[in-house]
Amino acid sequence: xxxxxxxxxxxxxxxxxxxxxxxxxxxxxxxxxxxxxxxxxxxxxxxxxxxxxxxxxxxxxxxxxxxxxxxxxxxxxxxxxxxxxxxxxxxxxxxxxxxxxxxxxxxxxxxxxxxxxxxxxxxxxxxxxxxxxxxxxxxxxxxxxxxxxxxxxxxxxxxxxxxxxxxxxxxxxxxxxxxxxxxxxxxxxxxxxxxxxxxxxxxxxxxxxxxxxxxxxxxxxxxxxxxxxxxxxxxxxxxxxxxxxxxxxxxxxxxxxxxxxxxxxxxxxxxxxxxxxxxxxxxxxxxxxxxxxxxxxxxxx
Amino acid sequence: xxxxxxxxxxxxxxxxxxxxxxxxxxxxxxxxxxxxxxxxxxxxxxxxxxxxxxxxxxxxxxxxxxxxxxxxxxxxxxxxxxxxxxxxxxxxxxxxxxxxxxxxxxxxxxxxxxxxxxxxxxxxxxxxxxxxxxxxxxxxxxxxxxxxxxxxxxxxxxxxxxxxxxxxxxxxxxxxxxxxxxxxxxxxxxxxxxxxxxxxxxxxxxxxxxxxxxxxxxxxxxxxxxxxxxxxxxxxxxxxxxxxxxxxxxxxxxxxxxxxxxxxxxxxxxxxxxxxxxxxxxxxxxxxxxxxxxxxxxxxxxxxxxxxxxxxxxxxxxxxxxxxxxxxxxxxxxxxxxxxxxxxxxxxxxxxxxxxxxxxxxxxxxxxxxxxxxxxxxxxxxxxxxxxxxxxxxxxxxxxxxxxxxxxxxxxxxxxxxxxxxx
Numbered sequence: 255x256x257x258x259x260x261x262x263x264x265x266x267x268x269x270x271x272x273x274x275x276x277x278x279x280x281x282x283x284x285x286x287x288x289x290x291x292x293x294x295x296x297x298x299x300x301x302x303x304x305x306x307x308x309x310x311x312x313x314x315x316x317x318x319x320x321x322x323x324x325x326x327x328x329x330x331x332x333x334x335x336x337x338x339x340x341x342x343x344x345x346x347x348x349x350x351x352x353x354x355x356x357x358x359x360x361x362x363x364x365x366x367x368x369x370x371x372x373x374x375x376x377x378x379x380x381x382x383x384x385x386x387x388x389x390x391x392x393x394x395x396x397x398x399x400x401x402x403x404x405x406x407x408x409x410x411x412x413x414x415x416x417x418x419x420x421x422x423x424x425x426x427x428x429x430x431x432x433x434x435x436x437x438x439x440x441x442x443x444x445x446x447x448x449x450x451x452x453x454x455x456x457x458x459x460x461x462x463x464x465x466x467x468x469x470x471x472x473x474x475x476x477x478x479x480x481x482x483x484x485x486x487x488x489x490x491x492x493x494x495x496x497x498x499x500x501x502x503x504x505x506x507x508x509x510x511x512x513x514x515x516x517x518x519x520x521x522x523x524x525x526x527x528x529x530x531x532x533x534x535x536x537x538x539x540x541x542x543x544x545x546x547x548x549x550x551x552x553x554x555x
Numbered sequence: 556x557x558x559x560x561x562x563x564x565x566x567x568x569x570x571x572x573x574x575x576x577x578x579x580x581x582x583x584x585x586x587x588x589x590x591x592x593x594x595x596x597x598x599x600x601x602x603x604x605x606x607x608x609x610x611x612x613x614x615x616x617x618x619x620x621x622x623x624x625x626x627x628x629x630x631x632x633x634x635x636x637x638x639x640x641x642x643x644x645x646x647x648x649x650x651x652x653x654x655x656x657x658x659x660x661x662x663x664x665x666x667x668x669x670x671x672x673x674x675x676x677x678x679x680x681x682x683x684x685x686x687x688x689x690x691x692x693x694x695x696x697x698x699x700x701x702x703x704x705x706x707x708x709x710x711x712x713x714x715x716x717x718x719x720x721x722x723x724x725x726x727x728x729x730x731x732x733x734x735x736x737x738x739x740x741x742x743x744x745x746x747x748x749x750x751x752x753x754x755x756x757x758x759x760x761x762x763x764x765x766x767x768x769x770x771x772x773x774x775x776x777x778x779x780x781x782x783x784x785x786x787x788x789x790x791x792x793x794x795x796x797x798x799x800x801x802x803x804x805x806x807x808x809x810x811x812x813x814x815x816x817x818x819x820x821x822x823x824x825x826x827x828x829x830x831x832x833x834x835x836x837x838x839x840x841x842x843x844x845x846x847x848x849x850x851x852x853x854x855x856x857x858x859x860x861x862x863x864x865x866x867x868x869x870x871x872x873x874x875x876x877x878x879x880x881x882x883x884x885x886x887x888x889x890x891x892x893x894x895x896x897x898x899x900x901x902x903x904x905x906x907x908x909x910x911x912x913x914x915x916x917x918x919x920x921x922x923x924x925x926x927x928x929x930x931x932x933x934x935x936x937x938x939x940x941x942x943x944x945x946x947x948x949x950x951x952x953x954x955x956x957x958x959x960x961x962x963x964x965x966x967x968x969x970x971x972x973x974x975x976x977x978x
Contacts, residue, residue: 302657414956
């Protein structure tokens, strides 16, 4: 059957038509919100009055954000959580990947799958599971600590000094598998003869790890750390759900992303929230650039 | 993104609808009103629909129901974009304060609504709560939550205490708690924060703000807050609070097991206790006015008409709201079926209020609550009230958990609030 002429797609237009679903969706859900939030960052807006209630205020929202104690507090929380959850991820994932790479043959895929599972599980399910694990009186974590070390029940999610470690642990647990898979992939690209030559020269396993494996993994470490920096600075779901959307006692788990959500939806300040989101973008861009510099091969800087 | 963009499109749609109505098809089509509500208000509206259908057989009412938080988020979005606005919007009292700051809700003081005609028929504070700074009346009260003190009469007796030991003043209430703890081991209250929440609300003059005054000056560095913080600290120091947050598992368990001896809450709490929190404690509870003759409200519901709702439905929407709020029988039905304490004054003199409540050991407690309802005064809600709530709560935590000096805590709170006051 031949299509009538007016329905036929000319080869000239075909690529654009085929690519258009993505472009349309991206325009609606990507570009438009981005530009709208940039526009909002310069407005003062009482949202329930409707769109025409916006008022241009210039840089006032940015000035407010930069002087806002809670914005800085949230940035500090974010940095703390990004470091405490991000650094161990890589410090553990690399040796773990090497261990799995060298020691597992038949069970390999199963082990990788087990570590990877948290990454593909829904954040909401994870947060709900951990909030019951961390429950003060009825939680498994406290029951375990009590049985093993005789430690009294700890108020994990209610006390400011405990929330951050609890959340950092969850984020660590969640992304370790993902990082491990990255490193496993990189390990497979290291030529075997390097190790053979090293063995012949009398290098031990530790020496091989530090002088062959680690330098060869560097590009992948750069990639993994970059993802961790970006993800860590945008951390939202875990603290949001575990603290009931509030950020916890003394706002100690209120990351910047949680705070700017609350600025808009709890405190009705969409202009301030938009300005903060762009400031957060600047921070993310800056940190990514610094990561890039740190990993640049020596002699090029 | 010009500010006028949504309007012409809207107009065109109306025009199109108008054209369609010129055709004979339209005559047969039923008109439809949309009511957006949250549980249990959705049930109350649905229960009133048979009455409505008798008055307007040609107007169908559709009740769109969402969970409490989702509903209010959806309403915020609908108001901000003027899309999918319901004809009648149910609102919880804290959101009435919040939404009244903007211009999204219809001013019902204007003709043709002229709600002042009915002013004397509503519980005074409930009506006042819907008046915003500019004098516009943005919502109509339908149910209220007069505050009450609930206490375990058996635990009090064990400690040799009576109601008169709890209620003279907040200091007396806390002192009684100390005796209660020593004698029975039961906590006085779920959380010290609850004591602070109510003491900062007591002794407010009508129209006086909670955290900010009318000119957005911050009021938190004042004797009212110092006293509230000191009392809360005393509660914590004597370990009189169970340190659980309301509605948590531990909290409900405390009521079931009798480790929580009193509660400061709305009258509706009795229904919650009887139905699911602690039905086994039936007969052991009594109600009293809050200590120091404090009269405050805990929640309440309102109906509003969005300013940009479909114009030709507004008259009908207003009629439906009047039916829901001014009809004695419907207000009563909601009270009996859903514990929605009526905001309509003329219902309050009914003999129903004198009936004994089995959960409270046969006490006719509704008489207390109706007295409270008449004495509560409205508080002005400031735009930053949500933020202030949290700042004050956090500073009290600092005082309770880390021994922060009260003066410094309140000065810190004042500084944070002052920066936001005019945003």
